[in-house]
Every structure is written in structure tokens, then in C-alpha cells.
Amino acid sequence: MSHDIAVIGGGPAGLSAAINARVRNKTVLVVGNDYRESPLYRAERVDNYLGMPGLTGAQLLDAYQRHAEDMGVEFRHGRVLNIMPMEHTCYLSIGTDMEEAGAVILATGVSRGKKFPGEAEFLGRGVSYCATCDGMLYRDKQVVVVGLAPDAAEEANFLQGLGCRVTYVSGKAPEGLDPAIAYVRATKLEIVGEASVTALRAGDEEIPCQCVFLLRHAIPPTDLLPALELENGYIRVDREMRTNLPGVFAAGDCTGLPLQLSKAAGEGLIAGQKAAEYLDGL
Missing domain, CATH: 3.50.50.60 (FAD/NAD(P)-binding domain)
Structure with missing residues (x-):
């Protein structure tokens, strides 16, 4: 199935990107885990989100999910195993299925575990x-x-x-x-x-x-896209959230510090807008 934009990750950055792409009339697929598995969902109180102090992480994420669903964002639970950028399109391997999108937004959060010894050496060989x-x-x-x-x-x-x-x-x-x-x-x-x-x-x-x-919950972005450039261990982006790969954007914790909700939502907004503009310019 083909979508205008595929967003990898359903946290604040990913849903902010998806909503802002929908505002620009783009079809959007969000691929990720159940949002209730997020560490933010278990936060007892969030006091540093502008205008909405004192809410729990669950209240915030429930509201984000409803907003995205009401905007017509499509969701799919699963792990993206591989992304293959082609000219003006990207193919995403999700389990045994393949999805196609004109642009990709990486909102994968941060990797919470190192590779095991032998993992990289034997990938594809057991x-x-x-x-x-x-x-x-x-x-x-x-x-x-x-x-x-x-x-x-x-x-x-x-x-x-x-x-x-x-x-x-x-x-x-x-x-x-x-x-x-x-x-x-x-x-x-x-x-x-x-x-x-x-x-x-x-x-x-x-x-x-x-x-x-x-x-695992997810695969590190550089395993999905080996040519992706990093900076200090995070995905390198410019002010328009563009990576070094055409049609691939990134937002949220995966782009670096500070690992904060407001930053994630703001970067998601920019990534969604700029991905839509990228498609309009093709």
C-alpha cells in the first residue's frame, strides 16, 4: 500500500509530524508499538509542558492518540525492519509486508540497549x-x-x-x-x-x-538506513529536520538533547510540514 508519508514511531514527535502532515492533506501511516508501552505513559505528572501542567503521561498520550485518529492518521503496530530509499519513494519492510511512501519521518526515540556481542557479525547468518x-x-x-x-x-x-x-x-x-x-x-x-x-x-x-x-521494541535507525549520518550518536538534521538522505526527515529524541516533550512536539511539527513541502516540490 502506498502513502504520502510514513512516520516511524508513535510518540509525541511522530504524532506531531503526522498531524501536521494531515493538515496539509497528505496521507500518513504511523508505524510503531502500542503507545501505552512508552515510558512517558507511566509518568505520574508532567509539569514542564506549556499551558498544560499537572497532567499524567497517560492523559497526554491518550489525547495525542485521539487527535491523530480524528485527523485521519492511519496506524500500524509492528517493527520496521528495513527502509529502501529509491528515487522519489521509500519502501519499508514491516514483518513480511512492504509499504511504500513518498517521504519518511524517523521519530524512533532513543535506543535503550546496546548490541549484544556477536549480533552484528552474525546478522543474516543466524x-x-x-x-x-x-x-x-x-x-x-x-x-x-x-x-x-x-x-x-x-x-x-x-x-x-x-x-x-x-x-x-x-x-x-x-x-x-x-x-x-x-x-x-x-x-x-x-x-x-x-x-x-x-x-x-x-x-x-x-x-x-x-x-x-x-x-526488540524497534531497530536503531542506522540499521534501517546504513547511510544515515549521525552526530554525537544522534541523527544529524538541519533546522528543517532533513537528514542527509533525500526524502528522509527525523524529529524528537532521536535527533539529540534535550530529551523533552516540548522539543519533540516542535520538531515533529517542522518535520511534518517540511516532508509535505518536499512532496509538493517533486
Whole structure:
């Protein structure tokens, strides 16, 4: 399906961008996790947002979501696994599906975890970020699911249903995991192998496997777009929220300090406006 603009991330920056693009009559798809999983949603009180002191994070995000829905923004829960910029369009891989957009706005927040040892080396050789994409390749084989997202147990159950021999690893016991799936509690992880993955070291235990599925909330922007330029670890943008890639904009925490709600909403406004202008100029 084709949209004028795809926004990656449904927080304050992403929804501000989406709303301002809709004001300019652009079709907008927001791809991300359930907004109620955001750390902001659990904030007991927000006092530094102009004109609206004392609200909880949940009240603010509920209002943002209603506003965007009322404006006709489309939503899709899922992880963007890859973005392929082409001339005047971008293709986004979301699970096993593909979406097309004329412009992309990155509003992914900040990455809250480093790569595990061996993750980058074995990506595509036994490291996967998508159970539905790659699960069929490992039917009747041993796989490990590293649960770092709320839907990871569901994905592990899916792999078990395909016929994979699944072990689930996370820092705390998941809810809804198939009782037939072995569970290992661990947070110190290392992916090991030779030509491809052979095992996951989880704490003091080594779990033999042919694939490790790393199921995070989201994938870092530079994994989505390797040519994306960074500055001090954040996406480099100009004052119009343009990145170094044509048709790709960014807003919010992913562009740098301060990591504040007002900044995110303001940058989202600019990104939405400028993405719409970019499309009008094609």
C-alpha cells in the first residue's frame, strides 16, 4: 500500500509530524508499538509542558492518540525492519509486508540497549529480528528467542507452532509463553558461531541453536538506513529536520538533547510540514 508519508514511531514527535502532515492533506501511516508501552505513559505528572501542567503521561498520550485518529492518521503496530530509499519513494519492510511512501519521518526515540556481542557479525547468518519473516527457515531446528519486547512471547509461540524447537531467554519470566517452551532467565548474552550461529551464551549457560531471534521494541535507525549520518550518536538534521538522505526527515529524541516533550512536539511539527513541502516540490 502506498502513502504520502510514513512516520516511524508513535510518540509525541511522530504524532506531531503526522498531524501536521494531515493538515496539509497528505496521507500518513504511523508505524510503531502500542503507545501505552512508552515510558512517558507511566509518568505520574508532567509539569514542564506549556499551558498544560499537572497532567499524567497517560492523559497526554491518550489525547495525542485521539487527535491523530480524528485527523485521519492511519496506524500500524509492528517493527520496521528495513527502509529502501529509491528515487522519489521509500519502501519499508514491516514483518513480511512492504509499504511504500513518498517521504519518511524517523521519530524512533532513543535506543535503550546496546548490541549484544556477536549480533552484528552474525546478522543474516543466524541472527534475525523477525520471527514471521524467517521462522520457516528454521523448522525442526533449535532456535532461541531473546524477549525484549512485549509481544516476544507471542512470537516465540508462533515459532513453536511452526515446528521450531524454541528456547526463550529474558530477564524475567514472560506472560503467555507456551508451557512447552523452555525458559532461561539471563541478561548477559553473547551470540557465538563460526560461519553461522551455533549457540547463545546466556549467563553461565550455552544454548545450542541455529538462529537467535532478537525481538526488540524497534531497530536503531542506522540499521534501517546504513547511510544515515549521525552526530554525537544522534541523527544529524538541519533546522528543517532533513537528514542527509533525500526524502528522509527525523524529529524528537532521536535527533539529540534535550530529551523533552516540548522539543519533540516542535520538531515533529517542522518535520511534518517540511516532508509535505518536499512532496509538493517533486
